[in-house]
Every structure is written in C-alpha cells, then in structure tokens.
Amino acid sequence: MRFGILGETKAWRDDGAEVPLGGPARRALLTLLLVHPGEVVSVDRLAEEVDPGGELSAHAVQSQVSRLRTALGQAAAIERAGTGYRIVVEPEAVDTSRFERLAGQGRAALRDGDAEQAVVLLREALALWRGPALAEITEGETARAAAVRLDELRLGALEDRFEAALRLGEHRAAVPELRALVGRHPLREQLAALLMRALFAEGGQAEALVVFEQTRRRLAEELGADPSAELISLHRELLSSEAAPAPAAPPAQLTSFVGRASELNETVELLRVARLVTVVGPGGAGKTRLAVELPRGGAEEVCFVELAPLRDGTALPQALLSALGLREGGLHLDSARPPLDRLVTALSGRALLLVLDNCEHLIEETAALVARLLASCPRLRVLATSREPLGIIGESLQYVGPLGEDAAVRLFTDRAAAVRRGLTADPALVRRICAALDGLPLAIELTAARLRTLEIADLAGRLDDLLGIAARGTRTADQRHRTLRSVVAWGWDLLSEPERQAARRFAVFVGGASAEVAAEVCDADGGTLESLADKSFLQVGRGRYRMLETIRTFAAEQLAAAGEQDMAGRAHARYVRRVVRTADPHLRTARQLEWLPVVSAVHDDLPAAVRWAVAAQEVPTALELLASASAHLWIRGTAASIAPHAAALLRTIGERPPAGLGEEYAVCVLLAASGTGGQPLWQQHRLAAERALAVAWPGERAGRYPVALLAWMLRSAGQSEAEERRSAFELVSAQRDCPEPWARAVARYVSGFGFLGTGDIPGAERAFTLAGEEFGALGERWGAALALDMRAGLAAGRGDRVEAVALTDRALTLAEQLGALEDVADLLVNRGDQYAADGRPEAAVDYARAAELATGAGSADALAAALRGQADLALSGGDLVAAERLYSEALERIDPRWIKALANRVRALAGLAHVAELRGDHATAQLRFRTAAGTAAEVGDGAPAVLRLLGLPAAVVEALNRG
Known part of the structure; x- marks a missing residue:
C-alpha cells in the first residue's frame, strides 16, 4: 500500500485503487501517524492535533484508530505502543520519504555536474506534491513544524530543479514559473538569483537588475537586512555583463536549411582567407538564409545588420552602432564624435564577423563604410549580401544562383511535407515544378505552401498557365526576377x-x-x-x-x-506613439529599467513612423512621436539615430513652432542638433525653441516633457556663447518650485553650476546633494548619476578621496544599470585617479577596465582618459618611455572641442612636460607647460580652481601656474 500526505491524505492499494479512509478526523489521524512512520505518537498528541481546542477523549481516539485499521486492512498495521500508536509501513510507502530521497539524489547529481539526471530526479520528486503538505491538519505544533520543514524542502528542490534547467539552457521556459515563485516568496534570495540569471540569459538585463532592486528593497523594509554576499556578487556580475552589450543576432529560423551545403562550405573557406566576402545573386536565391546559417560554424562573435529598412545611406553608421548594442553618446549628451569614429574605435581591436544583409540599395555608401572599417580594424571580417558586388579592393565573391535540380527537389519536398503530411508525388512532376520556378528557393517555398489547399497535379497545371514550361536554356537574372515576381503575385492572388x-x-x-x-x-x-x-x-x-x-x-x-498607405501608416504611427507615450512618465521613476526595454522594442519602427508622419504632413503626430520617445533616446544614448528625421521635420515646420506644440518643437530641435552636422540647425532654431520651452515651463506649472529641460541645459553648456549658457541656466533654474518633481530635481542640479560660477563651493555641494536626493527619491538613475558625479568631483577637489570614491561607486552602479559604457569608463578613470593619489594598486585595475570599456563603447575620449591615467602610473613608476607613449596616444584621441575632455588634455600635456623635465630637457618641458597652461586658460579667469574641480591634482595646477 502507498500513502500520500503531500496534499490531501490518501492511500492506494498495490493495484492503484484508492482506499476510502472516511471522515476528516480519521484522515487527520492517519496523517499524524505518517509524518514519522514507525514512531509512536501519544494519544494526548493525537487528540490535541486532530481536534485542537476540543475534548476528544482517549476512547474516541481508540475508536477512530479501530475504524482506520478496518479501512486499511492487512496492508498496514497500526499498533498500540505504550501510551500511543504507531503505523508500521516501509518508509518508501509514504510520499514524503520518496520525495526526500529523490530530492537528495537530484541535489547530489547537480553537485556532481550531471544537470540532465538532476532534472529527471527533481521533477519526479516534485511531481509527488498534490497540494499543501499535511493538508488534513490546519493546526497543531507537530503538524505545523512538519509542514514547514517539508515546504522548505520543496522550495529547495524547486531551486535545484531550476538551477539544473538553467545549466541546460532552458532559460525561457523557466522565467514564468520563477516570476510566480518570486512573487510568492519575495524574501527568498535564491529564487531571486535564479530569476535574474534566467532573465539575463534571455537578454533581459534591465529586468534582471529590477528584480535585484525589488528584492533589496523588500529585504530592507521587512527584515532590515542587506542582500546576501552571493546575491550582491551576482548583481555585480550582471552589471559587468550589462556593460558589454551583445551584438544583434541573426534572425531565428524555423525551417531546415536545404540545398546550399556546398555554397556554405565555400563561403566559410573564403572567409578563412579573405576579410570581405560578398554573397551575390538574384532576389529570392537565398542569400540571406546562407548568411544566417554561416555564423554557426564561423567566427566567435557575429553581428547581423539588416540594411533593407534603411532609406538613407547616411544612417548606416548609426545602424551599425545600434546593431552592436552601442550608445551614440554619454549621459552628458555632449560628445561631438561622429558615429563612424565611434565604430572605428569600437571595432579596432575586436574579432568580429559583421554581416551586412541586403546592401544593393545603398551600395555606394556601404562600400565606402566597409572600406573604412576594414582599413582601420584589422581583426574585422565582413560578409555582405547584395544583388551586385561592393566593388572594393580585396572583395571575394560568392555567387548564389538557382538551386540545382536535385537540391530544388529536396527543398520542395521538405517544405511540402511540412504543410501536407504523408504527401506522395510523382518525382518527375516535382522536377517539372522546380524547373518552372527556375530553382529559386523563395519561389519554391511559396509554391510548396500552396499544397495546403491544392493537389500537386493542380499546382503543376496552374504553374503551366502562369509561367509556361517551354524548354529553357540559361536564364538571365531579369528573367528569374520575373519568375519570382510572378510566383509572389500568384500566391498573392490566391490569398483571401x-x-x-x-x-x-x-x-x-x-x-x-x-x-x-x-x-x-x-x-x-x-x-x-x-x-x-x-x-x-x-x-x-x-x-x-x-x-x-x-x-x-x-x-x-x-x-x-x-x-491604404495613409491608413496603415497612421495605424502604425498610432501604435508606436502609444508605446512611447505610455512609457515616458515611467522613465523618470524607479520603474525606469522596466520601461526602457519596452521602448527599445519599437526603436526600429520609430523612424518609419516619423518618416510617414512627415511625408503625410501629420506634423502634430511626428512631433509627439519624437517628444514622447526623447527621454528614452537620451537615456539610451541613441538620439543621433533619429536626428535626420527630426531635421526633416524641422524643414517642414520652419522656424515658427506650431500652435500648442512649442515644447514638442523644442525637443525636435534638440534631437536634430544631436546628429552629425546638427550645429547649423541648432543655431537656426535655438531662439524660437528656447522661447517655446520657456512658455511651456514658466516655473509655477509643469510642461509635458521634463527631460527636455535637462537636455537643453546639457546641450547649451557645451556651447561657446556665454549668453547662450546663461539663458539656458535661467530657464532651467526657474523650475525650483515647479510642481513636477523631476523638473525640480533638475533645477537643483543646474543651480549647482551657478554656485560654481561664483566660487561658492559649499553652495554647489548643497545643490548637487539636494538634487541627488530628489532624483533618488524618484528612483531615477540618469539625473542621480549626474549629481553623484559632480559631488564626487567636489569631494576630490577638497581632498576628500574617501568620499569621492564612495560617491563615484554609487554613480558607477547607476551608469552601469543604464548601460552607459562611456560614462562608466569616465567614472572608472575618476575613481582610478583617487586611488592613484593614495598610491593604491586598484588604480591600475580601474584604468585598464576603463580602457576596455571605452574601446567597446567606441569612445575615443574615454579611452584617452584611461590612457592618460595609465601614463600617470607609468610616470610615477619611473617608466618614462611608457609614460611618453601613453600620453601621446591619449592626446591623439582627445577631441579638443569637447569641454569634458579639457582636464585630460591638460593633464596629458603637463605629463609630457614632466617627462621632459625628468630627462633634463628643460626647454621642451617649459614649452609643454606653456602649451598646457594655454589650454587651461580656455576655462577663463578662474582656471586653477575650475581645473581642480575637473580633477587636476594640486601639483599639476601648481606646475601650470609656473608654466
């Protein structure tokens, strides 16, 4: 006989028949005896737990035991022992014993690295549960303790099962159940860790970080505890991985790859010896499918870029940055580097296969871009697909034409079997169909799909009428194109x-x-x-x-x-607008990381929606799309990708904002200015946009897009005109009493720069601290990171390196969560400078990691800062050769137009001066110090103080004063 107490208490005979146990008192009595089979349970304990608070007598217990014996028969003995009873059964007869054995074996298999066996054992163990443990007993100390223990074992087994599943790569299937379990057990850190890992493996880095933040908050609020060291370690690991975005993967395929094995092998071999291979062939020949299949046996890292949606060749660099998962700028929005420069930096030392699919409509622009990248990035290989060659030196061609007769038949048969099980067809008839279709894979697939509703003889007859089966010689590309188009049109006509x-x-x-x-x-x-x-x-x-x-x-x-172009375009734009509108307010809250991926899902469709709206003269729709998406674009660092569309919209609007849409117009100006060559647009539209923004945000009431205020200030801060900076400062500072909390926090942040301008360092620190607290109260990371960075700079300026490091650590966490690699690299350099000032070895680690991240982000300026830091270490260590080389490399990469790069430029120049001085070349040292001092003077009369705030050590400032 078998017994079950993991759920409703039941008993089954060996033949599987269930034993009728009787009423609840009898089932409760049996449950208590089965908790520890073979152990004596006293009559008093039985009476108390079967009928808590009642007056069940010893005689009544004896009566229930007698009836239970009758129900069970000879299969199980209930014996009287001293003052109580015990049930005599084999432990394996009770589901709890079997569960514990299987769960233990599953954990052991997992510990030994056998995840497959672990899954089998743990699933078998968990399948024994039919409901809550000891469900027949709701009260009683013995039952309660036993139920708690069993529930804990069940959770442990679940965690082990998910651990095994994740090791086997079953991440997607695990996420829904893990979400539900974390919801029911929000303080169980192991479940949270498993969900974080599963989400991360599916590309949900932001969601994984949100799970950590929610768990951390719950632990603090309910237990007053911090996360465990293991969960914190996982969090750091995810942050580190978040800082290395994965390139876009090839599109998933649900059908088998048929008939191109030889071409696939030839292309693999070509890529072993050539850095550029172009797969050339007519439309529908399977060029894309070949490119999708190729990476499986090729390079370690692959980035797949679909160029077909692009309409403008100037957008190619942005498209590649996006496919590589890279930002186009930092959180400060002030990098002047063009996208192509960022690409070259990001790919310069990276072993990557770049797949450019469907190049023919942008052939000249693609050829120029590929030539530049291959010349600058020695470890890069490129596979292009096109209807014509790129025509650049070093290009190897792989022609993909119609399938051979046998391969075409195999493809048709494979696709036909998928829609018509058990299909049998005359091989000659199949060959005739494939010949009529010129062996074009797409035409074959479309035609085979028709067998769902047509017989194969009817299919052949219709093709005869459509295409003719006259004997053909060699077919031209144009003739094959007409064949494919005819098949598509025929299939189209057969649609309802x-x-x-x-x-x-x-x-x-x-x-x-x-x-x-x-x-x-x-x-x-x-x-x-x-x-x-x-x-x-x-x-x-x-x-x-x-x-x-x-x-x-x-x-x-x-x-x-x-x-129906306008009808469909309007529906598409309405959908995109709804997504970005809904997400926008959440991007300024603690739910920021949850909503950023929501908008990312429509990132490719946003330009298409804006393009339709501009073409259709739907100016309000276009402006609302851009304004609602702007916070996401700035936080994610992808504003430059939308700049051409914003510029086109401005050309439609002119210099006068539409009535009631002044704020949206100002956002459009900001976005247009973020692209390459956006400065003329900025100067042309700035005054009108600033007036519109001032009307939208008068101070006593809130506008619609608070993020525009910060973007306006950051954009204006990088301009050369003092009047421009002053007006932007006044506009944003006026929001100190604004009812919109995020705008108030921005006003506090901006007011800190006003205190800096007057030399009031304590006032600046108070302002930045208050801004950080207000951003933090909202749970918003962008503004909080900016405020923390400024506070760290002030702490460093007054010599409090411990505080500077602590503040930088906090800013790093936020920047990493936002995936802002460039800013992470900058912050690591800042922290490295503080470590270096104390002679700590961690400085070298931070500089090295900053250089790696900056390279991956394509940020030449951040890389220059890291190289400058490494040069400082080489100089302090007496390695003048390395110091000079690193300082020189840093200067080569620094953009002299970028205000944030000023401190590193001055420090590199001063470092070279020190190198010359230590070599005894005082004339060169004096000249270099003068160059550094002249560069520092660009700050203005308060250069020494400002340079200290920018991170220059006192010794460097003193040397500049001497220079």
Whole structure:
C-alpha cells in the first residue's frame, strides 16, 4: 500500500485503487501517524492535533484508530505502543520519504555536474506534491513544524530543479514559473538569483537588475537586512555583463536549411582567407538564409545588420552602432564624435564577423563604410549580401544562383511535407515544378505552401498557365526576377481578401511585430496571421512575425495600389506613439529599467513612423512621436539615430513652432542638433525653441516633457556663447518650485553650476546633494548619476578621496544599470585617479577596465582618459618611455572641442612636460607647460580652481601656474 500526505491524505492499494479512509478526523489521524512512520505518537498528541481546542477523549481516539485499521486492512498495521500508536509501513510507502530521497539524489547529481539526471530526479520528486503538505491538519505544533520543514524542502528542490534547467539552457521556459515563485516568496534570495540569471540569459538585463532592486528593497523594509554576499556578487556580475552589450543576432529560423551545403562550405573557406566576402545573386536565391546559417560554424562573435529598412545611406553608421548594442553618446549628451569614429574605435581591436544583409540599395555608401572599417580594424571580417558586388579592393565573391535540380527537389519536398503530411508525388512532376520556378528557393517555398489547399497535379497545371514550361536554356537574372515576381503575385492572388489586407498592411513594420500588435495595426485576427505564416508570406521567430524583404517590397506596392498607405501608416504611427507615450512618465521613476526595454522594442519602427508622419504632413503626430520617445533616446544614448528625421521635420515646420506644440518643437530641435552636422540647425532654431520651452515651463506649472529641460541645459553648456549658457541656466533654474518633481530635481542640479560660477563651493555641494536626493527619491538613475558625479568631483577637489570614491561607486552602479559604457569608463578613470593619489594598486585595475570599456563603447575620449591615467602610473613608476607613449596616444584621441575632455588634455600635456623635465630637457618641458597652461586658460579667469574641480591634482595646477 502507498500513502500520500503531500496534499490531501490518501492511500492506494498495490493495484492503484484508492482506499476510502472516511471522515476528516480519521484522515487527520492517519496523517499524524505518517509524518514519522514507525514512531509512536501519544494519544494526548493525537487528540490535541486532530481536534485542537476540543475534548476528544482517549476512547474516541481508540475508536477512530479501530475504524482506520478496518479501512486499511492487512496492508498496514497500526499498533498500540505504550501510551500511543504507531503505523508500521516501509518508509518508501509514504510520499514524503520518496520525495526526500529523490530530492537528495537530484541535489547530489547537480553537485556532481550531471544537470540532465538532476532534472529527471527533481521533477519526479516534485511531481509527488498534490497540494499543501499535511493538508488534513490546519493546526497543531507537530503538524505545523512538519509542514514547514517539508515546504522548505520543496522550495529547495524547486531551486535545484531550476538551477539544473538553467545549466541546460532552458532559460525561457523557466522565467514564468520563477516570476510566480518570486512573487510568492519575495524574501527568498535564491529564487531571486535564479530569476535574474534566467532573465539575463534571455537578454533581459534591465529586468534582471529590477528584480535585484525589488528584492533589496523588500529585504530592507521587512527584515532590515542587506542582500546576501552571493546575491550582491551576482548583481555585480550582471552589471559587468550589462556593460558589454551583445551584438544583434541573426534572425531565428524555423525551417531546415536545404540545398546550399556546398555554397556554405565555400563561403566559410573564403572567409578563412579573405576579410570581405560578398554573397551575390538574384532576389529570392537565398542569400540571406546562407548568411544566417554561416555564423554557426564561423567566427566567435557575429553581428547581423539588416540594411533593407534603411532609406538613407547616411544612417548606416548609426545602424551599425545600434546593431552592436552601442550608445551614440554619454549621459552628458555632449560628445561631438561622429558615429563612424565611434565604430572605428569600437571595432579596432575586436574579432568580429559583421554581416551586412541586403546592401544593393545603398551600395555606394556601404562600400565606402566597409572600406573604412576594414582599413582601420584589422581583426574585422565582413560578409555582405547584395544583388551586385561592393566593388572594393580585396572583395571575394560568392555567387548564389538557382538551386540545382536535385537540391530544388529536396527543398520542395521538405517544405511540402511540412504543410501536407504523408504527401506522395510523382518525382518527375516535382522536377517539372522546380524547373518552372527556375530553382529559386523563395519561389519554391511559396509554391510548396500552396499544397495546403491544392493537389500537386493542380499546382503543376496552374504553374503551366502562369509561367509556361517551354524548354529553357540559361536564364538571365531579369528573367528569374520575373519568375519570382510572378510566383509572389500568384500566391498573392490566391490569398483571401483578409489575408491580402493583413499582408499589405504588415509592410509598414520595419522591425517585425508581435501577433497582438500585428493584429491591431493590420486589422486582422490571429488566424489570418497564422495562415500568412503557413503560406510563407510571414516568418515567425522569437515570438514575432517578420516579412522577407522581397515579399515586403511587393506588399508595399500592393499597399500603395490599394490606397491604404495613409491608413496603415497612421495605424502604425498610432501604435508606436502609444508605446512611447505610455512609457515616458515611467522613465523618470524607479520603474525606469522596466520601461526602457519596452521602448527599445519599437526603436526600429520609430523612424518609419516619423518618416510617414512627415511625408503625410501629420506634423502634430511626428512631433509627439519624437517628444514622447526623447527621454528614452537620451537615456539610451541613441538620439543621433533619429536626428535626420527630426531635421526633416524641422524643414517642414520652419522656424515658427506650431500652435500648442512649442515644447514638442523644442525637443525636435534638440534631437536634430544631436546628429552629425546638427550645429547649423541648432543655431537656426535655438531662439524660437528656447522661447517655446520657456512658455511651456514658466516655473509655477509643469510642461509635458521634463527631460527636455535637462537636455537643453546639457546641450547649451557645451556651447561657446556665454549668453547662450546663461539663458539656458535661467530657464532651467526657474523650475525650483515647479510642481513636477523631476523638473525640480533638475533645477537643483543646474543651480549647482551657478554656485560654481561664483566660487561658492559649499553652495554647489548643497545643490548637487539636494538634487541627488530628489532624483533618488524618484528612483531615477540618469539625473542621480549626474549629481553623484559632480559631488564626487567636489569631494576630490577638497581632498576628500574617501568620499569621492564612495560617491563615484554609487554613480558607477547607476551608469552601469543604464548601460552607459562611456560614462562608466569616465567614472572608472575618476575613481582610478583617487586611488592613484593614495598610491593604491586598484588604480591600475580601474584604468585598464576603463580602457576596455571605452574601446567597446567606441569612445575615443574615454579611452584617452584611461590612457592618460595609465601614463600617470607609468610616470610615477619611473617608466618614462611608457609614460611618453601613453600620453601621446591619449592626446591623439582627445577631441579638443569637447569641454569634458579639457582636464585630460591638460593633464596629458603637463605629463609630457614632466617627462621632459625628468630627462633634463628643460626647454621642451617649459614649452609643454606653456602649451598646457594655454589650454587651461580656455576655462577663463578662474582656471586653477575650475581645473581642480575637473580633477587636476594640486601639483599639476601648481606646475601650470609656473608654466
């Protein structure tokens, strides 16, 4: 007989039949006896826990035991022993014993590294649970203690099972259940750690960090405790990994790869000896699929960039930065580096295969960009797909033409079997169909999908009518293109009208869409979308629908022919606007990390929505899209990618803001100015935009987009005109009593610079501290990081290096959470400077990590700062050769136009002067000190004090004064 007390108490005979146990008192009695099989439970304990607070007599217990014996029969003996009873059964007969044995074995297998066996054992153990342990007894000390112990063991087994699953790569399946468990057990750190790891493995770095923050807050509020060392260590590991964004992966494929094995192998071999390989062939030949398959056996790191959605070749560098997961600027918004320079820096020492898919419409711009990158980045390899070669030196070509007869038949048969199980067909008929389709893989796939509703003989007959089966010689690319287009058009004609409507409207999506969003924008139901996927008009991968570019081009033509471009464009823009509008207020709160990925999901579709709105003269829609997305663009450092569209909108608007949209107009000016060559636009529209912003934010009431205030101040701070900086300062400072809390915090932050300008260092420190506290109260990280950075600089300026390091640590955590690599590198250099001043070895570690991060971020200025720090260490260690080389490398990379780089430029120049002085070359030393002093004088009359605040040690300032 078997017994179960992990849930409702039950007993089963060996044949599986359930034993009727009777009423609740009898089941409770059996439960107590089974908690510890073979152990005596006193009559008093049985009476007390079966009927808490009642007056169950010893006689009544004896009566219930007698009835229980009758129910169980000879299979289990309940014996009288002294003053109590015990049940005599084998431990394995009780589910609790089996559970504990299996859970222990599963944990041992996990400890031994056998995750697969661990999963099997732990799942078997957990399957024994049918509900709460000891469910028949709700009160009583013995039962309560036993139930708590069993529940703890169950949670431990669950944690072990998830640990094993994560080791086997089953992250996605684990996330929903882990979320639910963390919700039920918010103080259980191991569950939180497992959820963080699962989320991170699925690309949800921000979500993983949110889980840590929520757990940390709960522990503090409910237990007054900090997270464990293990959870803190995991948090740091995730932050470190967050600072190294993963390149865009190739799109997921749900079908087998058929018929291109030889071309695949040839391309792999070409890439072993050539740094640029272009896969050339007609549309529909399978160039993209070959490129998708190639990385599986190729380079260690791959970045896949789809160029088909791009309409302007000038956006190529931004597209590559985005695909690499890199920001276009730091949190200060003041880097003047063009995107191409950042790309070169980021890729200069990186071993990477860059896949550029569908280059033909931007062939000249792509060729120029690839030539520059290959010349500057020796470890970079490029695989391009195009209908024509790039035409640059060193290019190797891999031609992809129609499939051979046998390969075409295999592809058709494979795809046909997917839609028609058990299909048998005359091989000659299949060959005839593939010949009619010119062996083009896309045409074959679209045609095979028709077998869901057509017989193969009917399919062949229709193709005869459509294409003709006359004997063909060698086909030209143009003829094959007509064949493919005819097949697409034929497949299109066979779609139902709801399917055609959904397909043509889907053409407005650039980055694909989830089923829910596609249904909304296309005015279609889920069944229609699934049918389009079945017929190969849509592809499905990673939970999203996407459309092959060949089909998307055809669908876009049908959209125009149907006169639905504005209808679909408006629906698409409405969806994107809703997402960015909804997210915007959350980006200034503690939920910032939760909402940043939400907007990132529509990042590729934002430019398309703005482009439609500009073309359709929907100025309010375009302005609202840009303004609502602006906080995300600035926080994520991707504003430059939208700058061309903002500039196009400004050309439509002119210099007069539309009525009621002055604030949106000001945001548009800021975004347009963030792109390469944006300075003329800034000067042209600045005054009108500033007036509009002042009207929107008068001080006593709030405008709509508080982040515009900080962006306006940061943009103006980098300008050369003192009047421009002053007016921006006054505009933002006026928000000190604004009802919008984030705007008030910005005003506190900006007022700190006013105190600095008058030399009131204590006043500045009070202002930055108050700003940081107000940003912190909101849980917002961008503003808090900026305020902490300024406070750290002030602490360093007064010689309090312990405080400077502590503040920098806090700023680092926030910058890392935002993925701001450039700012992380800057902060590491700042901390390294404090360590170096105390002679601590950690300085070298910080400088080295800063150099690595700066290179990965493509930030030449941050890299220059790290090199300058390393040069300082070399100089203090007496290695003059290394010091001179590192200082010189730093100066080569520093942008002299960037105000934030001034301190490092001065320090590098002064360092070179020291090198010359130590070598006894006093004339060169004097000359270099004068150059450094002249550079420092760019700050103005208060140069020494300001340079100290920028991080220059007193010895350097003194040397500059001498110079």
